[in-house]
């Protein structure tokens with residue numbers, strides 16, 4: 106992992122000062138991202154996925170947020186870099202796709218202008234006609250039919266799926282090393298979702314970039330991710346490869362996620378909201394393992410679950426890690442059972 | 447877009463016709479006998495009768511209205527023989543109080559109102575948008591609190607009161623400026639500026655208050671938009687984002703309201719003109735009310751209506767220009 110990794114996050118913590126107290130949105134998060142890898146981040150609403158993503162581009166509202174730790178992009182620590190340095194990284198080395206393509210585009214400029222703007226901010230003095238042909242190329246690549254005509258149209262003239270393609274074109278015009286996609290398909294129709302995911306996969310191969318894919322949807326993870334981080338209340342509770350997650354999940358919270366998918370297959374498309382109980386308040390987290398109030402297996406934890414915060418440790422034979430107090434044998438057998446269910 | 451403009455202009459003309467009709471009707475229905483008002487208190491009945499015929503007040507209301515409308519396009523002649531006189535098109539009637547064509551009176555007073563309006567407008571846009579932008583950029587800090595104090599003071603204080611206060615303190619008490627006495631900017635630019643500076647400032651500062659609030663809130667709202675986040679994520683400079691993303695959106699309601707406010711001013715800044723003794727259209731309207739000079743009132747009302755209706759059309763066009771979602775479907 107070490108020498109091929111483009112992005113290393115070390116002990117990232119993000120706290121927001123609010124009127125009710127400090128919200129610890131992300132707590133000592135560490136992970137590595139290799140060139141060409143797709144890392145999925147899953148977790149319930151409020152588990153800190155978006156805050157993690159924004160931190161990587163230093164987009165968090167700086168006045169109320171306190172961010173500590175290190176985010177190393179090819180050795181440069183983004184958290185301590187100057188404003189100019191960060192600006193030269195944003196949109197060039199790291200690009201982002203947001204959840205809602207309907208509101209992500211500036212309604213007052215043509216899509217061509219907005220794609221060109223993303224290129225020109227990092228490439229000064231390039232001839233207008235050259236930029237225009239680059240933009241047309243990019244629009245073709247992301248699958249916009251009839252780009253010569255559509256380049257001069259405004260966002261509201263495009264469908265949701267087409268707008269997300271424009272957002273992707275904006276993200277990819279500078280061939281970034283890392284693409285962060287925060288629920289890129291949640292707002293789209295199911296058929297359009299699949300098209301967008303396919304597009305991202307094929308462009309990933311073409312540009313050899315790493316992708317961080319944030320989602321609620323384990324189906325999406327299964328389709329495109331190589332490795333997965335499972336987040337709960339601002340912490341990583343499990344890391345595994347995709348195949349390991351579906352064959353042998355190693356955290357009770359992940360069991361629940363998988364159960365939610367399988368039981369839901371008939372009805373919906375695997376949203377993660379069927380685990381009993383609700384996510385904890387981030388201002389006063391439960392003691393010990395923050396998942397313990399919702400965990401079915403607390404009695405196997407020798408009393409540590411309520412008092413000691415579990416550290417991430419490697420487990421099993423598939424290269425996974427877990428932050429759970431249960432013994433390895435118990436977890437692995439429970440996980441296999443959950444995966445089969 | 448072209449059809450849109452033509453249609454709006456057509457409706458504007460219809461609207462103005464309706465406004466002119468109702469204005470004319472309103473004044474015709476007043477209990478005062480316009481002919482009796484044409485000469486002083488000890489006026490002889492035969493003069494009144496002669497004036498009634500000369501000014502057309504003997505005719506039916508509809509006929510009078512028709513003559514009035516016709517006058518706008520072809521001018522109008524009053525009376526015959528030695529006492530005859532005429533008002534050239536566009537004639538808005540004849541003021542018996544001032545013995546002058548209404549159009550001439552408006553042409554004399556309108557420039558004063560226009561200078562007042564334009565100067566105040568430029569100042570208030572700069573102050574309003576500037577203070578609002580500073581407040582938005584320093585949200586929650588002292589600059590923001592100062593701006594909000596400015597806003598609440600500005601919207602709650604009446605022009606009349608502040609105008610007199612400023613006039614009293616600057617002219618009578620501190621004697622920084624001479625007593626206002628209007629002169630044309632072409633004849634005596636210095637006296638013009640000395641007279642105009644106070645009304646400009648008073649009008650601008652008081653009107654700027656609501657623009658400050660509009661700018662601040664509009665910018666803060668825009669800053670929360672997803673597309674602004676994408677702008678930051680692209681690596682754009684803050685300056686560029688403010689201009690192309692934030693201001694672009696915040697300006698839309700401001701343009702709309704500014705257009706209407708400005709048009710309202712052009713129709714006569716009655717209070718400001720009265721307080722600062724500016725011989726503009728607003729002050730003339732007040733005098734016309736006092737003297738029951740009905741033709742002048744009809745004329746100024748109509749001119750004010752033209753500005754408001756025209757501003758509405760222009761604002762609609764500007765709106766389409768500023769927001770592509772309105773322009774291109």
Ligand SMILES: Nc1ncnc2c1ncn2[C@@H]1O[C@H](COP(=O)(O)OP(=O)(O)OP(=O)(O)O)[C@@H](O)[C@H]1O
Pocket residue numbers: 121122123128129130148149150151152153154155156157166169321387
């Ligand atoms: N600017 C902020 N001020 C205060 N709290 C914040 C701020 N931004 C995020 N939070 C809090 O941080 C927590 C994590 O939010 P985040 O948006 O990362 O969740 P998420 O995992 O992306 O959820 P979702 O799946 O709903 O997008 C939430 O509890 C949220 O309320």
Ligand SMILES: [Mg+2]
Pocket residue numbers: 154155156287
């Ligand atoms: Mg989110």
